[in-house]
Amino acid sequence: MFPHFIVHLKQEIPNCSTMSKSKNYGFLISIAVNILLISIGIYLYAGGGRWAEKNLQIGHLQSTPPLGWSSKAALEAEIVAAMPCSGHGRAYVDGSGCECNGCYVGDDCSILNVTCPADAHGGDCMYLEPYWIENAVDTAVLISGWHRMSYNYADGSMISSELEYYIRKLHHIVGNAVTEGRRLVFGVGSAQLLSGAVYALSSKEASIPSNVLATAPYYWLFRDQTSFFDAKNFTFKGNTSAWHSNNTNLVEFVTSPNNPDGGLKESVFHKKKVNDHVFYWPQFSPIPKAADEDIMIFSLSKLTGHAGSRFGWAIVKDDDVYDKYSTFNFVASIGVSKETQLRALKILKVIVKGGGTGRPFFEHADHLMRDRWERLTAVISKSTRFSIQERKPLHCTFFDETRPPNPPFAWLKCNREEDVDCQAVLQQQGNIRGRPGSLFDDSTSYTRLSLTSPEDQFDLLLKRIKALVDQENGYIETVKSSNGSPFYNRKGLYM
């Protein structure tokens, strides 16, 4: 790797705020880009002004030698990044203009659609996007047209040894998993690794298939995936509560912190198990000790928010299990994208390099999640109709203090007897989209709400929850629509 540059990265990018006038799309896009390009050129040369995007406090090389073949791609990326999307969206080089967050619409994402549902049903961790924008210089990667065309790396393997090194280093810094003496399997997101683990662990005799279990509430993909693949050697059998510990032919999914409720979970049966630790990072949970399990699965999606990259890794103790697991990854997809591995490397390096402690990244992420939980708790504390999971403080070895977790999801309960379908209640009375408890093999009186969305989307969610709680307490709020005229929806609380 080529890690060090002698130039300093302090000077801010000059402002291109006048560019906000150019909002042509569709067939006018190329003309717009040309104008934008000239504008950028002029403004960057002129060195005046400030960049429009609020969060784009991006460093600038003090003395940049002129570039050659890479200039066009770099310029293209900077033009797109400079597109003004009102802080409620983002443009991408493979898109066609601003792509807006949640309920924002319009060419520049400046309009809030007040009737749009607050979206809290997904698993994206977009709350971290501003962090990567702040770290634009060190996380950008230029991929040449001939970058790693082969199936293999130079050592003949399909995994980047450099990336493996940084993953091990990260676990060492964070102290959340034992990696010494273990081997790593890379996968196309944790999704591929979860099913791979079942193949690697399941019965060798098709006549006696392994029973695959999880403790409810559990991540729905375990069921959907295992059922879909429907192999001769394993069958999904649902909740551990229906099983006895004297059954030896089990493969147990243990998710800790748990999806959906964020609790630190242990195996029920202590036999063959797959430990899904994708949320076992300091921003979501205290780290009481380094996990030390047979198969531990992590993902970039939940650590850094890069779900689109589809990258995960499994830390594997047993050599035979590792061999079968690796074979699975080979026959399933002949490895993992080299572009993805390169990008994951760039991102993880930035985390690891924060003074070698990882603190800048995890403190940032923790700060955001803690703030959201405090705001949510303040609202829910005024309700008897709704409640959320308890957050038990534990000692965190990473932050070296006792602290409550900040789970990625609120596991919200509707406490009224008549609110049988909590998800329907939230949707119909609160205009909030979550995921129903039944999806997680639990009661429909629960709903899972994502707390890791972009800031504006979380704000809207909180506002809608507050409106429900206010209604419960006898307040009816009159709010204004985006065009300034008073807005009140007779159905209730569609704000």
Place this chain on the structure above:
Amino acid sequence: MFPHFIVHLKQEIPNCSTMSKSKNYGFLISIAVNILLISIGIYLYAGGGRWAEKNLQIGHLQSTPPLGWSSKAALEAEIVAAMPCSGHGRAYVDGSGCECNGCYVGDDCSILNVTCPADAHGGDCMYLEPYWIENAVDTAVLISGWHRMSYNYADGSMISSELEYYIRKLHHIVGNAVTEGRRLVFGVGSAQLLSGAVYALSSKEASIPSNVLATAPYYWLFRDQTSFFDAKNFTFKGNTSAWHSNNTNLVEFVTSPNNPDGGLKESVFHKKKVNDHVFYWPQFSPIPKAADEDIMIFSLSKLTGHAGSRFGWAIVKDDDVYDKYSTFNFVASIGVSKETQLRALKILKVIVKGGGTGRPFFEHADHLMRDRWERLTAVISKSTRFSIQERKPLHCTFFDETRPPNPPFAWLKCNREEDVDCQAVLQQQGNIRGRPGSLFDDSTSYTRLSLTSPEDQFDLLLKRIKALVDQENGYIETVKSSNGSPFYNRKGLYM
């Protein structure tokens, strides 16, 4: 998308040939990079000289506005690309120095290891690497740290509609597959799509599993994959020749052009089938007509050589099959890497944009493959001991002429009765590594040899084959080792 730039891309990059002196690796790498960076700066500013790498005739932006946050990544990529690897290797931003082709070794890949086997056993299409280097400007992509972090694109899907558009356009230009009225499934290489197709097509009743078949010689992954996943609803049953056409519960793999022998194949049973068309491109085969099958699978690996990207697509006729196929892709990996999709888009655009005809790319690729076949045929024509597959000329609608195919692999036969294990003969007497016929469910008197390796690797393969043929005809050649001293290996022909 932002397709047009007003600047011209004609001026060549200035030369940095003096940089070839800096060959420090290991712990000295960061110092080396700093020196290199200063050198690049000085040389690029000075504007003198020529870039050392023979093939790096890369365009240069005539007037580049200074860049901001993207500069570091761009510079890093250019520094790495400029590393002198003697035309026998390449450095990568996630590597640690030159990574050498085939039998070349040394810090700058300048030394040929004469005892090293000629590697013809893989499936890489590195013969196209120089083309992507020539097209460096248009194929480079800068991925920002916050590029597409979400699981989804703006339209809620997991596939880039822009990429889908260019894939459809490419098939339209080439005329090799009907896409109108069909839907596309993206996959993590053709490997994922092949198994997904079996799930999508297989029996709905686990009690009567589908019999999965292929006509030998067939691509070994069909067997390994289907057997590994070992689902209740399908079982791999091997060669079609052992089956009768009255069996209705079949899923047939049809590979055309076939891997390993390059022949255009048709279905035997004309029932449920998966058409693997990854080699159905003008550089490998005449295109007599647009393929019009139920499921047609293509990949970037075989079209452009970007195997490391793990990207493929399936063109699907039936809506129900499409739904199950999409579900498969979702539960298997929750889609395909967004970095990969962006890069595939960049690459395909370059092909499609060649005057809108695709001709520059396919003519280049065809020229290389044709040249290799001519050279190989000239050597093999002097042998009775070895023979290769017949190449039947057909009318190609793309090139509008009748022409023989240029298959990616030579399907070489050892004709002597005593040469029972052809692969062992080549390895022991010729120091050539191919893949044995038995892997493809055919006789061991066959060996598959890859013809799509980098030029130097193909040259070595051809030299080794020629030496075997010369030996057959009574000539013994004395060749020189890389240090200039005469080299003769008493075991025979290890050159």
